[in-house]
Amino acid sequence: MSDATPIWIRDPLAILADGAARGIVVKDGRIVELVPAGRTPATADVAVFDASEHVVLPGLINTHHHFYQTLTRALPAAMDRELFPWLQALYPVWAKLTPKALELGVTVAMSELLLSGCTTTTDHHYVFPAGLEDAVDIEVGVAKRLGMRVLLTRGSMNLSQRDGGLPPDSVVQDEDTILADSARAVARHHQRGADAMVQIALAPCSPFSVTTSLMRATADLAGKLDVRLHTHLAETEDENKFCEQMYGCRPLDYLEQCGWLNARTWLAHGIFFNADEMKRLGKAKTTISHCACSNQLLASGCCPVCEMEEAGVGMGLGVDGSASNDGSNLMQEVRAAFLLQRARYGVAKVSHKDALRWATKGSAACVGRPELGEIAVGKAADLALFRLDELRFSGHGDPLAALVLCGAHRADRVMVAGKWAVIDGAIPGLDVTDLIRRHSSAAEAMRMG
Numbered sequence: 001m002s003d004a005t006p007i008w009i010r011d012p013l014a015i016l017a018d019g020a021a022r023g024i025v026v027k028d029g030r031i032v033e034l035v036p037a038g039r040t041p042a043t044a045d046v047a048v049f050d051a052s053e054h055v056v057l058p059g060l061i062n063t064h065h066h067f068y069q070t071l072t073r074a075l076p077a078a079m080d081r082e083l084f085p086w087l088q089a090l091y092p093v094w095a096k097l098t099p100k101a102l103e104l105g106v107t108v109a110m111s112e113l114l115l116s117g118c119t120t121t122t123d124h125h126y127v128f129p130a131g132l133e134d135a136v137d138i139e140v141g142v143a144k145r146l147g148m149r150v151l152l153t154r155g156s157m158n159l160s161q162r163d164g165g166l167p168p169d170s171v172v173q174d175e176d177t178i179l180a181d182s183a184r185a186v187a188r189h190h191q192r193g194a195d196a197m198v199q200i201a202l203a204p205c206s207p208f209s210v211t212t213s214l215m216r217a218t219a220d221l222a223g224k225l226d227v228r229l230h231t232h233l234a235e236t237e238d239e240n241k242f243c244e245q246m247y248g249c250r251p252l253d254y255l256e257q258c259g260w261l262n263a264r265t266w267l268a269h270g271i272f273f274n275a276d277e278m279k280r281l282g283k284a285k286t287t288i289s290h291c292a293c294s295n296q297l298l299a300s301g302c303c304p305v306c307e308m309e310e311a312g313v314g315m316g317l318g319v320d321g322s323a324s325n326d327g328s329n330l331m332q333e334v335r336a337a338f339l340l341q342r343a344r345y346g347v348a349k350v351s352h353k354d355a356l357r358w359a360t361k362g363s364a365a366c367v368g369r370p371e372l373g374e375i376a377v378g379k380a381a382d383l384a385l386f387r388l389d390e391l392r393f394s395g396h397g398d399p400l401a402a403l404v405l406c407g408a409h410r411a412d413r414v415m416v417a418g419k420w421a422v423i424d425g426a427i428p429g430l431d432v433t434d435l436i437r438r439h440s441s442a443a444e445a446m447r448m449g
Contacts, residue, residue, distance in 0.1 A: 004028065005045070006041075006043045006044075006045065006046045006047070007025065007026050007027070007046065007047050007048075007418075008023060008043075008049070009024050009051045009383070010022065010035075010048050010049065010051055011050070011052045012051040012054055012055065012385075013051070013052060014056070014398075015056040015375065016056065016356060017034060017374075019036045020034040020035060021035075021037035022036060022039055023035050024056075024375060025041050025043045025046055027043070027381075029195060029417040030378060030379065030380060030381055031377055031378065031381050033377060034376070034377060053388075054385040054387055055385070055386045055388065055403055056383060056385050057356065057403070058372070058379075058383065058384070059372070059373075059384050059414065059415070059416065060117045060118045060317075060363070061359065062120070062122060062318055062319055062328075062330050062333075062363070063266065063268075063316040063318040063363045063367060064230075064289040064291055065109065065121060065122060065319055065320060065321060066123065066124055066322070067102075067105055067110070067123045067125065067139065068101075068125060069094075069105070069321035069323035070112075071104075071439070072093055072443065072447075073322050073323060073326045073327075073443075074326055075447070077090075082236065083239075084238050086324070087167075090323055091167050091168050093447060094127045094171060095171050096129070096445075096449050097127060097132055097446065098131065099131065099138060101446060102132065102135055102138050102139075103142060104442050105442070106138065106139050107142050107146075107435060107439070108328075108439050109123075110142055111146065111430060111435070112329060113319070113329070113330055114146060114421055114422055115329075115411060115414075115426075115427065116328070116331040116332065116409060117331050117384030117386065119383070119415070120150065120364075120369070120382065121149075121151075122152070123152050123153060124153045124155050124203050124205075124268070125152070125153065125155050126156055126203065128157075128171065128172075128173050130170070133181065136154050136185045137188075137189075139152050140152065140189050140198055143197070143198060144197075144198070146421065146430075147419060147421040149196075149198075149372075149380075149416055152189070152198070152199070152200055153200070154178075154185045154186075154200060154201070154202055154203065155203040156178040156182070156210060156218070157172045157204075157210055158172050158174060158175055158178060158209075159208070160172045163211075165208055165209050166208055166209055175211065175213060175214045175217065178218075179214075179217055182221060183221065185200050186225045190225075190227060194371040194380070196369075199367075200227055201228040201229060201230050202222045202227060202229055203231055204218050205232065206231060206232040206233070206235075207231075207233070207243050208246075212247070212257075212258060215259075215260065219258060219259035220259065228367070229260060229264050229265040229266075230265070232268045232269060233252070233255060233267040233268070233269065234251050234252065234269060234270050234272040234273050234277075235269035235271055235295075235300055236271070236301070237272060239272075240272055252273060255267075256280075262284055262285070263284065263285035265287075266286065266289060267287070267289065268288075268289045268318060268320070269291055269300070269303065270288035270303050271300055271301040271304075273304070273308075275311070278304075278307055278313060281308070281311065281312075282312025282313045283312070285314070287315070287316060287366045288303065288313055288315055288316070289316050290305055290316065291317075291320040292333060292336040293320065293325040293332075293333055294321070294325045297325065302340060304344075305337075305345075305350075306344075306350070314362060315366075316359070316364075316365065316367075317333050317337055318333070330359060331386075332407070334355045334359045335404050337358060338352055338354070338404055341354070341355070352404035356400075360373040361373040381415055381418040382417065384411045384414050385411060385412055385414070385415075386403055386410075388403075392406045392407055392408075410425055411425070
């Protein structure tokens with residue numbers, strides 16, 4: 001079968017789309033037809049994929065992550081700590097990151113995401129010890145090997161402990177180096193248009209790890225290069241106190257002063273915004289990545305998702321770093337976000353379909369890719385297909401709801417840009433046993449080194 005042959009994904013058990021009871025037709029990386037009940041495709045000469053045992057979703061989109069942190073999962077020194085002391089325990093370990101260790105960490109993170117039904121992922125890489133200057137290039141190489149769509153952010157830190165920040169001197173860079181490499185990464189890797197597989201955004205780490213000068217200069221550069229902006233914001237009360245003491249204002253005020261409050265920006269966490277700030281975010285079209293598992297593990301708080309959406313703020317989902325989430329499974333993140341927000345708001349305000357929407361159409365808005373996150377004609381053929389043949393699903397009455405309520409965690413098939421990236425629950429050509437061995441060895445070397 002050639003890439004040009006249209007594929008009819010026929011008769012799904014369920015599909016997250018209206019008017020597609022008999023499935024969809026994909027061709028040249030796009031969805032070209034929805035096939036309603038009682039009909040056959042109008043598209044000629046289709047190959048058939050029998051989806052009668054699959055629930056079909058738009059490919060899930062991960063809007064916040066730190067791939068390298070798969071190397072420091074469940075690290076004893078960082079356990080049972082809140083964000084600031086957690087970071088202080090981890091920075092010395094992350095300072096030992098090598099190019100080979102990063103490649104392994106990225107491969108593990110992306111593979112875990114793909115297998116969970118994620119077709120597009122962001123990453124926020126901001127640790128650049130000596131010798132790791134090509135971190136973004138390493139990530140691009142892994143994404144191309146796995147066939148995953150990515151928005152990789154060139155992160156940065158230039159405010160170290162000697163300047164009153166949190167990170168040690170060994171993992172930060174100076175402003176000129178950061179800006180020059182940011183421009184280089186965009187020029188070398190950023191693709192434009194609806195078919196883009198690799199995009200780059202700029203992402204100073206947080207208000208407590210970069211200078212005001214770098215925040216402003218990065219916003220200016222992003223405008224000049226027409227790329228997106230990303231950072232952590234309003235994650236903890238400690239961050240509020242830091243901004244008030246250091247800058248004399250709350251984090252969102254500081255962000256606005258730095259030229260960041262606009263539609264180019266998406267923010268990780270967004271837990272501690274007040275009602276006025278939510279309205280300002282909505283008006284500016286700045287979006288939020290909700291990281292339910294990370295926020296719970298670090299006891300940071302709970303993102304007020306419903307108030308945000310009522311204020312016009314777009315919401316996506318992110319698994320966040322594996323050192324706080326300890327996993328890179330976006331389908332599990334959907335369930336975690338559903339349960340957390342259902343507990344907060346009650347049954348009338350949050351359904352399983354809301355959680356799926358946050359991980360698809362909502363996340364697509366976060367990354368500025370309206371052609372993703374939805375099963376509709378003209379949209380990208382990025383799809384996640386799940387079987388319901390595990391014990392956890394036995395007895396279900398609603399296949400779509402079962403994915404969330406019964407705890408789906410592994411896709412059977414994943415399509416990215418019309419090509420199968422996961423087949424029969426596995427990534428073709430990936431030796432998982434060998435990857436685990438090498439990745440575990442690299443993690444141990446960082447812990448012990």
